[in-house]
Amino acid sequence: MNRRTFLQQSGWLTTGACLLPGLFQSCKKLEWDQDNTFQGEVIIVGAGISGLYAAEMLLKQGVSVQILEASDYWGGRMRTLPNTTPLFQQADRRTVYGQFSILYDLLRHQSIEMQEKSGSQLYYFAGALNTEAEANQNIYFQEMLQAVENLNAYNGGDISAQAYFDSLGISSNVEATFNVLAGQAHGTSADRISALGIGRQYQSWSAGKTELTLSGNQLQAAIEQALPNALNRIRYNTAVSSIDYSGAKVSVQDQSGGTYSCDRILLTAPLDVLKSGTISFTPTLNSAKQTSLSRIGIDRSYCAMFKLQTALWPSGTRRIIGNNIAQSFEVSDDGWVYCEVSGEQADMISSIFGDPLTIIQQQFDQFIPGAISLITDAAIHTWQGNRSYDPIGVGDARQLLASSVNQKLFFAGEATHTGGHHGTLHGAMETALRAATEILTSSAS
Amino acid sequence: MKSIRLLCATILLSSLCAAQPVAQLEGGYWHFPSIDHIFRTYNLSHPWADSEVAPISMSSGFALGWNQKVYAPRGIHAIGLVHYRYQSNTLQRSSSPIRAGFHQVCTELLIRTHPRCFVKEVQQTGPLGTRWYIQLGAGYSWNLPFASKYGEKVYVANDQRYRAISGQFHLSGGTGWHAFTIGPLAVTIESTVSWYPKFTLESFPTAVLGHNQPGLSETNRNSFLWQGHIRFTYLKKSKNWWDTPRGGDKS
Numbered sequence: 084m085n086r087r088t089f090l091q092q093s094g095w096l097t098t099g100a101c102l103l104p105g106l107f108q109s110c111k112k113l114e115w116d117q118d119n120t121f122q123g124e125v126i127i128v129g130a131g132i133s134g135l136y137a138a139e140m141l142l143k144q145g146v147s148v149q150i151l152e153a154s155d156y157w158g159g160r161m162r163t164l165p166n167t168t169p170l171f172q173q174a175d176r177r178t179v180y181g182q183f184s185i186l187y188d189l190l191r192h193q194s195i196e197m198q199e200k201s202g203s204q205l206y207y208f209a210g211a212l213n214t215e216a217e218a219n220q221n222i223y224f225q226e227m228l229q230a231v232e233n234l235n236a237y238n239g240g241d242i243s244a245q246a247y248f249d250s251l252g253i254s255s256n257v258e259a260t261f262n263v264l265a266g267q268a269h270g271t272s273a274d275r276i277s278a279l280g281i282g283r284q285y286q287s288w289s290a291g292k293t294e295l296t297l298s299g300n301q302l303q304a305a306i307e308q309a310l311p312n313a314l315n316r317i318r319y320n321t322a323v324s325s326i327d328y329s330g331a332k333v334s335v336q337d338q339s340g341g342t343y344s345c346d347r348i349l350l351t352a353p354l355d356v357l358k359s360g361t362i363s364f365t366p367t368l369n370s371a372k373q374t375s376l377s378r379i380g381i382d383r384s385y386c387a388m389f390k391l392q393t394a395l396w397p398s399g400t401r402r403i404i405g406n407n408i409a410q411s412f413e414v415s416d417d418g419w420v421y422c423e424v425s426g427e428q429a430d431m432i433s434s435i436f437g438d439p440l441t442i443i444q445q446q447f448d449q450f451i452p453g454a455i456s457l458i459t460d461a462a463i464h465t466w467q468g469n470r471s472y473d474p475i476g477v478g479d480a481r482q483l484l485a486s487s488v489n490q491k492l493f494f495a496g497e498a499t500h501t502g503g504h505h506g507t508l509h510g511a512m513e514t515a516l517r518a519a520t521e522i523l524t525s526s527a528s
Numbered sequence: 529m530k531s532i533r534l535l536c537a538t539i540l541l542s543s544l545c546a547a548q549p550v551a552q553l554e555g556g557y558w559h560f561p562s563i564d565h566i567f568r569t570y571n572l573s574h575p576w577a578d579s580e581v582a583p584i585s586m587s588s589g590f591a592l593g594w595n596q597k598v599y600a601p602r603g604i605h606a607i608g609l610v611h612y613r614y615q616s617n618t619l620q621r622s623s624s625p626i627r628a629g630f631h632q633v634c635t636e637l638l639i640r641t642h643p644r645c646f647v648k649e650v651q652q653t654g655p656l657g658t659r660w661y662i663q664l665g666a667g668y669s670w671n672l673p674f675a676s677k678y679g680e681k682v683y684v685a686n687d688q689r690y691r692a693i694s695g696q697f698h699l700s701g702g703t704g705w706h707a708f709t710i711g712p713l714a715v716t717i718e719s720t721v722s723w724y725p726k727f728t729l730e731s732f733p734t735a736v737l738g739h740n741q742p743g744l745s746e747t748n749r750n751s752f753l754w755q756g757h758i759r760f761t762y763l764k765k766s767k768n769w770w771d772t773p774r775g776g777d778k779s
């Protein structure tokens with residue numbers, strides 16, 4: 084073979100090799116096959132992040148969507164203190180848990196700036212406020228931190244986090260701090276959450292461990308940018324009261340008597356609403372579904388925010404971990420304080436005669452004397468259901484809650500997450516993705 | 529026992545010494561519905577994105593091995609190969625927020641002959657046998673998937689860097705043609721199809737989609753890899769019949 088033939092043959096070979104995969108590539112279907120996916124009408128109950136996100140995905144696939152929302156705002160629990168002034172929304176810090184999630188992708192796509200959580204913490208125990216360095220000198224404190232750490236690997240009997248703590252015989256001086264780190268962090272208290280549940284959640288967590296923060300305003304702006312079509316489909320002040328899925332079509336009624344009809348319905352109302360029975364179903368939900376509702380936990384919580392004229396804590400302080408009533412205060416250098424009380428402690432506050440906001444502020448004044456006299460702005464919101472958690476005996480309740488009924492009734496929302504991301508914004512979005520794919524493929528089955 | 533092992537090793541070594549060393553460049557196209565479904569779901573889950581993320585389609589790699597004449601009258605040759613293949617969705621579209629794919633190391637044994645050799649013996653001599661041939665093979669591959677988002681390596685459950693090796697059996701079939709020789713190197717063009725029953729990459733849905741909600745990944749499905757190869761065989765001593773002057777292509 085001469086040089087010329089060699090070059091000629093190699094040229095043909097290379098061109099062929101380059102073109103062939105491209106030809107095959109064009110055969111790959113990246114879109115959902117519109118001919119084989121559901122194309123009817125869907126009603127979504129709730130304009131929280133899961134409802135909005137599901138709506139945007141379905142709309143993009145050509146599905147007709149209407150969102151019925153009980154309140155007069157969108158976002159649900161995404162807004163820590165709904166109906167407050169933009170000043171509060173700006174000061175409100177939301178956490179993005181991990182950078183391997185759809186929420187992170189959404190924020191990143193909108194070029195939202197997020198800061199990694201940083202700053203020191205102050206701990207109130209044994210009657211005094213301790214810096215981290217001081218607290219770390221305390222043997223009980225060290226043991227308590229180790230106990231919290233060990234809960235993440237817990238794989239033993241189904242006992243509460245509190246029972247686990249008690250079994251270790253650690254001084255009760257640091258019990259309130261344990262309650263914040265093991266209970267309140269999950270929207271409840273240590274006596275209600277299962278140690279096994281904490282362990283399982285930690286072990287199946289796949290979003291990464293980095294914690295980033297952004298303001299409530301930034302989060303809302305990003306959602307407005309990313310999910311514009313869904314926001315246009317909301318019907319506000321429409322609390323769904325009954326769902327009849329016995330016929331070919333699903334018929335829905337709201338509390339003012341309005342009726343709606345659709346082919347599929349996606350329920351994203353929070354767990355406390357589903358538990359309360361304010362939405363009736365015809366035919367009634369099967370017993371497995373009903374027991375699943377009772378097996379997943381969700382507690383009332385108080386979210387209070389107030390602004391002090393000046394910060395009375397060392398600059399760079401992020402959090403003050405309090406006592407057994409008002410547990411945890413997120414603070415900023417410009418004098419903002421955010422307090423969330425949940426679980427047993429929230430029930431305690433509600434049973435005390437008096438305004439919860441004042442009680443929380445008085446508690447704060449105990450750790451930071453003089454704080455109360457410097458408050459300029461304040462607001463409080465009571466969440467009847469904060470975020471779901473795993474109590475003792477939760478078992479497969481989340482899987483049961485997440486399963487669809489008769490290919491007509493679908494469930495999403497943070498409480499239906501089965502992979503450890505419940506109680507988070509990104510977890511709620513992931514359940515919406517699961518439900519959207521279930522709806523899109525529902526005609527095939 | 530020791531002497532049997534020694535005997536086997538001697539036979540293997542001596543046959544390898546008689547064999548022709550082979551190096552091969554590979555380019556291919558994957559058809560794996562279960563992996564495509566993960567990328568389709570990724571695109572569904574990013575309705576705000578300006579463009580879609582490409583799935584994994586293309587594969588490129590190389591292989592090293594040997595070619596051994598087994599039974600000349602029937603043109604039967606055995607080829608042992610160790611392949612390395614790289615596949616990534618960024619081979620199709622370089623700008624992507626997510627880069628995902630897998631490395632594959634594969635061992636394969638191929639038997640090749642000419643269809644005519646099933647019915648009658650052939651006379652063609654030389655180290656490579658018939659000029660045109662068909663081949664069948666079987667092999668086992670190890671897949672090491674990877675994923676990164678926005679340039680950061682993905683971590684999955686329990687804060688582990690995503691690194692999950694899984695094994696896979698496959699069968700392959702193909703055809704080839706010894707095109708020409710350059711000095712002692714015979715250049716062969718080959719096309720093959722490999723069948724991977726129930727192809728799976730462990731935890732790949734979690735790594736790409738960022739979570740582990742069930743129902744988002746389709747169950748493992750049959751997958752196929754079409755490949756084009758350019759093979760270089762080093763001919764140690766004798767020439768091929770088709771490479772001699774006026775040998776012509778008779779097969």
Ligand SMILES: Cc1cc2nc3c(=O)[nH]c(=O)nc-3n(C[C@H](O)[C@H](O)[C@H](O)COP(=O)(O)OP(=O)(O)OC[C@H]3O[C@@H](n4cnc5c(N)ncnc54)[C@H](O)[C@@H]3O)c2cc1C
Pocket residue numbers: 128129130131132133134151152153154157158159160161162163176177178179180321322323324351352353356362386423466468469470495496497498505506507508509511
């Ligand atoms: C105080 C607080 C702070 C939090 N902080 C964070 C954080 O920093 N980071 C994080 O990742 N997660 C956080 N979470 C959790 C996160 O906010 C939730 O997991 C997520 O917002 C839940 O979204 P969802 O769509 O499942 O439910 P929701 O947001 O509750 O949406 C449900 C919607 O349904 C509506 N609805 C209820 N009943 C009816 C009805 N009958 N008819 C029609 N509509 C109805 C509700 O009004 C609501 O809008 C926090 C939660 C709380 C409560």
